Amino acid sequence: MDLQTLTSMNWGIMAPEFVVLGTALLLSLLDLFMTGKKSRRPLGILAIAGIAASFIFLYLQFGDPGASLFHDMYRLDSFSKAFKLILLLGTGLILVLAYDYQMKEEEEYRGEFYYLLLTALLGAMVMASSADMITLFIGLELLSLSSYVMAGLRKGKMESNEAAFKYVVTGGISTAVTLFGMSYIFGMTGETNLYAVGAALRDTSILQNQFLLVFAFFITFAGLTFKIASAPFHMWAPDVYQGSPLPVTAFLSVVSKTAGFALILRFFLLCFSSAPGIKGDQLLLQVQPYLAVLAGATMIAGNVIALRQRDIKRLFAYSSVAQAGYILVPFVSVSALLFETTWFYLLAYLFMNIGAFAVIQAVTAAAGTNDISGFEGLYKRSPWLAVAMTIFILSLAGIPLTAGFAGKFGIFMNALGTNPPHYILAGILMATTVVSYFYYFNIIGQMFFRTGQEGPRIQHKNGLLVVTAVCAAATLFFGIFPGAALHFFYNEFQFNDFFQVMEQK
């Protein structure tokens, strides 16, 4: 490939990614040349500006027809746009939140945090846009490696080191498993491009290796569950969430998870949508019971063990495991509404979870402990934070008039709208939701029903206020008018280009 072909390509479709990359590079250079004691906070503003610019480029692409680079290795289709929207929104909110995060003695690493967050975001965006196993894997690893470092950012703290260590080791195992599964798929088809793989798997000659194919599916899936923290690869979440700095925890639970879902949807639907399973059935239908078991186990494990948690970050780790189980349901049931429900729930989840983490950041900082008792009498100390937290928790619990309910409603429509309906999965979803009330309402009880020690009023920082206000407003808005988000979705993202091979323009 000579220079001329390289420059003649439509690099514009990667504009949002380039902006993020450029900002990350700029920040790392600035950080390098800044004197040791100088505050790194202005870098945060630069990072936010970078995200905003990237967001604008993404927005400008909304009307564009689909396009691709390197024969569908990198795609600009409605799927990638829809998911990149969530990724950028989430990272932007987390950056605003991180601006107020107190690093104490590790303040000098703040700059590092900003550009690592941006490279992690870049990885996530690659995961949302690639349709080739190699680039997907690069995106996945870019996200993972940046996250490993971020988890251990508070170098002076044992728990942060522990988190980073565990994250690296379990991440390594998951990567190995994923690659192992992918290698089978490559071995059977000789292709790395997902469309080519999908086409190759349609061939009847694949039938002689039918078991191998299903095994490859399961192995790859199990490896990828690491990113979304669902069974069987979910046990790292509590330790890592607990030990990581709070904005990193929020990033892992929202952005990283969204990227994981984007990858899972793209990878499995493209590769296996028409692959035969054993005995002539569709593979995707045949694996359903097994995936349903995994999703059910995720919901049960997350919700049941959350009951025992006193540490608010651990509690939210289990809660986020449970939420991953919910979001898997549309994928498991493969109904016609799969994309919009998953996307809507992830959007709702973004607002309610980042909002909740924002409140947790303020409360744990004021209480000096991660224990749930830090929430005692919050209503007295800061009515605004208490009310906002109530909105987020009601939404996480799926109470009507919140975005979480609208999302869960969609998931239910998926589970019961297929033929035959997934009664058991829907039942587990509903039952574990009831279990989740115990710990969610326990937090509400702590905030309102407990006088607690009359602590001082919590000082509100501006960034935090912005994040909680935006998240609370969005949670309520999308709860009362979920149609607004879905209308936008149908207008902007057609999704009929998902299965279309695009010629390079």
Add this chain to the structure above:
Amino acid sequence: MQNAWLIPLLPLLSFILLLLFGKKLKEASAYAGIGATLLSLMLAAAVMLGQWGGESYKAEGVWLSIGKHAVTMGYEINPLNALMLVIVTLVSFLVHVYSKSYMRGDDRFHVFFAYLGLFTFAMLGLVLSPNLLQVYMFWELVGLGSFLLIGYYYFKPEAKAAAKKAFIMTRIGDVGLFIGIILLYWQAGSFEYDEIFKAIADGTISSDMITLIAILIFVGAVGKSGQLPLHTWLPDAMEGPTPVSALIHAATMVAAGVYLVAAMYPLFEASSAAMTTVAVVGGITAIFAASIGLMQKDIKRVLAYSTVSQLGYMMLALGSGGYTAGVFHLMTHAFFKALLFLAAGSVIHAVHTQNIEEMGGLWRKLKITAPLFLIGALSISGFPLFSGFFSKDEILMATYGDGRYGLFVLAVLAAFFTAFYMFRLFFMVFAGSPSQEHGKVGESDGPMILPMAVLGVLAVLAGYLNTPWFGTFLADYLSHGPVRFAAEGEHGPIWIPILATAVSLAGILLAYLMYGKKKLSRNWLSRSLPSLSTIVYRKYYVDEAYDATVVRGTTGFSCLWSYVDRYLVEGAVNGTVSLIQWLGKRGSYMYDGQVQRIGAVAVAGLVIILLFFAAAGGYFS
């Protein structure tokens, strides 16, 4: 009619207003709530008058479209929900007025009225909903309002526990409801009542599916209306302030389950298995809760069990095909039970205890509350010419007419128990001499008396809306609604009202002999019922005989059911909770953070899945 959407919005407005400015308004907060509910009441009354012989009205818009499926939101007026609107706004208004005085001096006065506004909004929204999804959303909000109000005295650990229990127990029922609603959507293609009814009438849904969906929806009603086995939260909910018990846990929210069954009546009617389930659960709940009510010592718990039992009656009526009877009893019960609770609140207000063994001789001290309580008690006991008499009669006739004689016997027995425990309560509280000194016992003031008086009048008069003598106004009115039902009741055998009267009198008499006879109050009672004096004269034998048979029997029976309730039903519920907690404990041991274990679990999980698939797919064979 076009302005009906204002009815729920006014209380919501009051809620928002009090949330924002409540602290400044202080005691004036009450006026915001009272004003809002009064306006709602007037609108609701206008709507109901418009419905009398008028057409149903419906307005809605698209709320959400998922793919090709559109979900609408809006409101609908039909005879059934217009009636419910009036009941809810009326009781809510009266409770607001009552609370202004009852809650005086509470430092979270405005919060209380704000919560009341939220609850009233949710309940009215539920009633106005034209589709099941909207019903479900308000159904949950109503539960949230109830949660907040039960936990209002949050400094009491029991109140906190009761609030949580109520919320979670009713949510167990909602699991069924929600699944039922979504299944129905996929079967009928809509959440709208009328389209669902059309689909049922057209026979597009298989009969097994109808039964399944009806029972799932009924599970939701069981949770909300405190039917067996999900009733245990309701007596505990009495930890909330008494006006709340009157509004939520007697007149409105707990009746939502009955309302749902009535609103979805064509669905239930299409499946005889579902109808039987409703009737049997209702009948057993009626007798079960009534027998537990016999031995309770807390004035509010007696009333709570009585509510559970009366709700069982309503379910029994609906399940036996007595649509009018069920709705009729829902209405009369709303009035007399709200009256009883408010009167009980007035008593508690006066003596500062809820234990009836510490009360007594209050007839003279509470000269207005006592007769009002008596009206309520007579009404619920089915004493002739009071409202409960007419509605209970209809239920008995419907049950008999349906040919479920076993349930009929249970219902008659439950009527006897009801009369007995209500008058046991009455005599222990008002007759005799005070067993303890309560200091100065004073009658409540105007704002508390007035609502009770209004309810007292209604507790008598509401019965005449549907009688075999004066005309079946209610049945005619309801027959304009979307629900078609057979005319019922009037042609039942004449001995049923006589039997019902006899049973009610027997219960009252027994209570009198046991709890009222030796007391000073004997004079007034024998004066009002002269024929009693002969029996009283022979009290010795009667007493002995009763003691040996009936009293021992009922005591034993009641104890038995109390044990069943405490150990079997609660046990099962608590067992489930413990199981989940045990799992959580075991689980969190497993999550000890060992990296080896994290990896091992992941790989083991993967291997198990692969092995299962290989085995199920026939790789080994």
